[in-house]
Each structure stands twice: as structure tokens, then as C-alpha cells.
Amino acid sequence: MTFPFHSMQKVPIESYFERHFSDERLKREVQRAGVLSAIFLFTTVILLLLQPFLRDDNLMYLPGPIMLTITPYFLGMSAYEWNIRRWLKKQLQRHQDLPAIFKFANASFEITSISFIVFIVSRHLYDPLLILNSPLVYIYLFFIILSTLRLTFWLSAYTGIIAGAEFIALYYLITHPTLAEPYLEIDMFVHLPLMFIAKGGLLMMAGIAAGYVSRQIRDIIRDTIKATETEQQAVLLFGQQVSPEIAHAVLEQKGNYQSRHMRVAIMFLDIRNFTNYASHHTPEEVMDYQNTFFGIIIRIVEEYHGVVNQFLGDGCMITFGAPVEVDNPAEIAVEAGFAILKQLRKAVNDELMIPTTVGIGIHIGDAVVGNIGTETRQQYSVTGNVVILSARIEQLNKFFKTQFLVSSDVYNALATPPETAQSLGPTFIKGVDQEIELYQLF
Structure with a gap:
């Protein structure tokens, strides 16, 4: 009587790079969202704690409407980034990478939210253009810098370009200043269009620079994963000839x-x-x-x-x-x-x-x-x-x-x-x- 034979199936050499690079990108996205959430929350706490003391010493005074605008924005962005982080961790557990359109939409929302708040706050200032010289606009830089964790050149460049474009657009949207000559040097930095166009251009360049850094980080991670993939394949192929234990022992001592x-x-x-x-x-x-x-x-x-x-x-x-x-x-x-x-x-x-x-x-x-x-x-x-x-x-x-x-x-x-x-x-x-x-x- 003849019995059927079941040959051992060969273990496929699954691409280590494909399995792990998307997970690595998701990990960096989780880190980025967590850092942004912490920054917004920390800024809110510091602002609320220092406001009474600084006001008493006449070092800083923010009108009530401005505080009522900035504080909810910071808290809202902290909650938004935290929820994004939680969702990304679920994606990571399922090993499902994010579609590119989501990443670009997310970057657009983050940058535009800053521009919107800057515009709202400018309505409460005697000289609206002062808001474009305030620390609030430096939030653009946080998003640009942390975009390097997304490991995509074009995403970082896009973040910087829309930040610069919206900053310049804000200048023309907030006011159309007219200066009478002779004007003071400070007017050059507070009112002249060229200064704001230059600042917007620097934000764009910062985005491109961040994209370059992001690509370098991506290449380093890719090379590391590929090197690990090569080692995994060597262990698998070598282990098929001897055993995984011997293969690891020999490779650890470099043969x-x-x-x-x-x-x-x-x-x-x-x-x-x-x-x-x-x-x-x-x-x-x-x-x-x-x-x-x-x-x-x-x-x-x-x-x-x-x-x-x-x-x-x-x-x-x-x-x-x-x-x-x-x-x-x-x-x-x-x-x-x-x-x-x-x-x-x-x-x-x-x-x-x-x-x-x-x-x-x-x-x-x-x-x-x-x-x-x-x-x-x-x-x-x-x-x-x-x-x-x-x-x-x-x-x-x-x-x-x-x-x-x-x-x-x-x-x-x-x-x-x-x-x-x-x-x-x-x-x-x-x-x-x-x-x-x-x-x-x-």
C-alpha cells in the first residue's frame, strides 16, 4: 500500500526590509506625534503658570481675548496630536503603513491651523503685523524640524513650502502698510514686505533642508535594515545547511x-x-x-x-x-x-x-x-x-x-x-x- 508523502516546504526568504521599513516609518510617526503633543501641552502649562507673575512685573501682558484664543488652540493641538499618536500605534500593531495623502493632509492641517490662529490673534492687536514677529510663528519651525521623522523628502519640503507661503500670505492678508519716508530702521523689520517675504522664503528653505536631513536619516535606516536583512538571509541559508544555532554561533564570531x-x-x-x-x-x-x-x-x-x-x-x-x-x-x-x-x-x-x-x-x-x-x-x-x-x-x-x-x-x-x-x-x-x-x- 502506498501512502502519500508530504515534502517539507521550503522556508521562504521573506524580505526583511519590506516587513520592517514600513514599521520603522510608523514608529517615527508615533514619536513625532508624541513630541508635538508634549510641546503643545508643556507650552500651555508654562503660559498659564507664568502669566500672573509676568503681568505683575510688567514683563509681559497678553490681553484676555488673545489668551482665550491661544490657550484652547494649544490644548486642542495637544489632544489632536495625542489622538493621532494613539491611532498610529494601532496602525503599527496591524503593520499597516499610512497612505501618502493622509500624511500630506495632516501636514496641511497642522500648518494651516497655525496660520489661522495667527490671523485671529492679529485682530486683537493695535498693530496686527506685530504677530508675525511674535514667538507664535516659531511653531512653524517645530513642524518643519519634526517632519524629518517622517522619512520623506517631499513631505518635509512640502511642510516648509506651505509654511513659508502661508506666512507671506498672512502678511498681505493682515494689513497693507503704508510708510512715509523717512522711516525708522525698526520699520524695516516690522512693516516692509521684503522682510516678511524673506522670512517666508527662509521657512521654505528650512523645509527643503529638513527634507534633505529626512532623506539622510531614511537612507541610514534603510541601509541598516538591509544589512540586517542580509544577515537574516545568511543565517537562514546557513541554518538550512547546518542549524540556526550553529549559524548564529559562527556568525557571532565572524566565522x-x-x-x-x-x-x-x-x-x-x-x-x-x-x-x-x-x-x-x-x-x-x-x-x-x-x-x-x-x-x-x-x-x-x-x-x-x-x-x-x-x-x-x-x-x-x-x-x-x-x-x-x-x-x-x-x-x-x-x-x-x-x-x-x-x-x-x-x-x-x-x-x-x-x-x-x-x-x-x-x-x-x-x-x-x-x-x-x-x-x-x-x-x-x-x-x-x-x-x-x-x-x-x-x-x-x-x-x-x-x-x-x-x-x-x-x-x-x-x-x-x-x-x-x-x-x-x-x-x-x-x-x-x-x-x-x-x-x-x-
Whole structure:
């Protein structure tokens, strides 16, 4: 009877840049809205706290209508930016970037709101043009400067251009001054059109400069994300050849992964009668079977923080405790072994693969882990007597007609040995001078 095979799906290399750059822009938008909200709120509080003291000292006096105009504006803008911030955070959680039209509309509203308040306040002044020389118009600069966080050149430039254009328009809208010569020098700065046109032009230039800075910040963030994307791809591709843990360890040390002694548990796993199966099926069917089988093994090994060091065609070698140390590698290896047997039975029952029997052997001991080879070709390796003994223990499953054998060192390291465990007594192992006591776990 033939069972369908389910080949492991290849993990797509998803664009790290595409997934993260839009989120990075949203984060900067959230920061910008938060800063603006805080600035407006802080200005309101300071203005209200200092007003009585400054008035008493004749240092500043703002008529009541002006205060009743400016204060609600500052509070309203603080609330507006705070609500924008909350909405942007929801967008960030959904990973949904903002449409460009919203950003331009938002910039238009912010700049125009300043111009509107400036115009309203000018109606309460004896000389309306004084408002264009007041600190109130410097709010334009806050929006221009913080537009750099939007990471878009044209948005920053647009913010500066409409700020400058509206500032110049305000001059002609507020009044049409006529000066009689000779006039004082102060009149040049308070009334002459050229001064206000120059100030509006400077706001426009500030917007362009902010756009340039915004583009530089954007390029730096883009390069950083792309560099991280390259590293992620390297880890993914390298991890497909070895394991993600080894890939990270090697990349962290820039390829110079120094050899060191570690206490590890080594598991050898062998597919029974694989040679007979391979001789009666096509290479494509054999590969499908291997992908299905090793897909189960890899998933469980990663769940138990192990590393598949070698695929041997009809089996594999698995390490627990290197390159990432664990407290009790023997116990983790045994738990992983039982999980493998359970999942293989489930896959057979679910008709995901043909009936499969495996042999598992585990031993624990010290090993040397690290890269071996030359400067041009290296391979991560686990070397030591523990590796040889683990392989020999697994092979004894055929002799004892068992599926799961471990050494006494592994058995003694278990906090709670399984109820199915039974001693097979001291056993001679090829290449070892002394007999080793083995335990059958299944």
C-alpha cells in the first residue's frame, strides 16, 4: 500500500526590509506625534503658570481675548496630536503603513491651523503685523524640524513650502502698510514686505533642508535594515545547511568559531530497512520520504534545543548541549527521543508516511566542538569518544531487537527514569576496552 508523502516546504526568504521599513516609518510617526503633543501641552502649562507673575512685573501682558484664543488652540493641538499618536500605534500593531495623502493632509492641517490662529490673534492687536514677529510663528519651525521623522523628502519640503507661503500670505492678508519716508530702521523689520517675504522664503528653505536631513536619516535606516536583512538571509541559508544555532554561533564570531570542550548528549538515529525501501522506489519517492521523515525529526530536535549535525541518508546524528549549553543534556535527549517515536507513530497513523521503524542510541560525555578544516573550507564538528560510543550503542538495537538504547551514564543522569526502562547488563562494545551497561528505554 502506498501512502502519500508530504515534502517539507521550503522556508521562504521573506524580505526583511519590506516587513520592517514600513514599521520603522510608523514608529517615527508615533514619536513625532508624541513630541508635538508634549510641546503643545508643556507650552500651555508654562503660559498659564507664568502669566500672573509676568503681568505683575510688567514683563509681559497678553490681553484676555488673545489668551482665550491661544490657550484652547494649544490644548486642542495637544489632544489632536495625542489622538493621532494613539491611532498610529494601532496602525503599527496591524503593520499597516499610512497612505501618502493622509500624511500630506495632516501636514496641511497642522500648518494651516497655525496660520489661522495667527490671523485671529492679529485682530486683537493695535498693530496686527506685530504677530508675525511674535514667538507664535516659531511653531512653524517645530513642524518643519519634526517632519524629518517622517522619512520623506517631499513631505518635509512640502511642510516648509506651505509654511513659508502661508506666512507671506498672512502678511498681505493682515494689513497693507503704508510708510512715509523717512522711516525708522525698526520699520524695516516690522512693516516692509521684503522682510516678511524673506522670512517666508527662509521657512521654505528650512523645509527643503529638513527634507534633505529626512532623506539622510531614511537612507541610514534603510541601509541598516538591509544589512540586517542580509544577515537574516545568511543565517537562514546557513541554518538550512547546518542549524540556526550553529549559524548564529559562527556568525557571532565572524566565522572563527573556536573549538572548546563541552558536555553533550549525542543521539544517533537510524531508519530500519531503508536500503531495501530505497532499492524498490524511485529517487523522487525516496527523497519525498526522507523529507517527510527528517521534517518530523528536525521539528522535534529544535523544540528540545538540539542540533542535527549530520544527515546520513538512513539516519542522522543529533547533539544536545552544543553549541548552546543546557543544564541536563542527557534528560533532554531522552525526552526528545520519546517525542520522535511518538510523532513517527502519529505520522504513520495519519497516513503521512509509510510504516517506519527506527533505532535510537544515546550516550553522554565530553566532546570538542568547533570548526575543523582550512581557511577556505570549514565544517562545524563534534568530536570525541562520546560520538563513537553513541553510534555503536545505536547499532546494538539490531542485536537486542530494541528501538531505544542508552548508556548507564545517560540513565543515571535522568531525574525520573521511564517506567519502561530495563537494564540489559554490561555489554561489550566494539572498540571499547571495558563493558558498558546499557538500558532499554523502549
